[in-house]
Amino acid sequence: MMVGPLLAGWMRDVLGDYDAVFYITGTIYNVSAIFAFLMPVVDNYNKKHKGGNSS
Numbered sequence: 346m347m348v349g350p351l352l353a354g355w356m357r358d359v360l361g362d363y364d365a366v367f368y369i370t371g372t373i374y375n376v377s378a379i380f381a382f383l384m385p386v387v388d389n390y391n392k393k394h395k396g397g398n399s400s
Contacts, residue, residue, distance in 0.1 A: 353366045353370075356369075
């Protein structure tokens with residue numbers, strides 16, 4: 346968590362602005378939200394179709 350500002354600052358120095366930093370962090374945030382939404386869906390699918398326990 347403490348690496349984020351350092352990495353963002355380094356990317357700003359290399360690229361010249363913060364646009365890429367916002368796009369990358371926004372993409373990571375959205376992908377993680379999609380996975381968080383899909384985890385229970387996949388778990389329910391596995392329980393129904395495989396009859397196994399999910400841990």
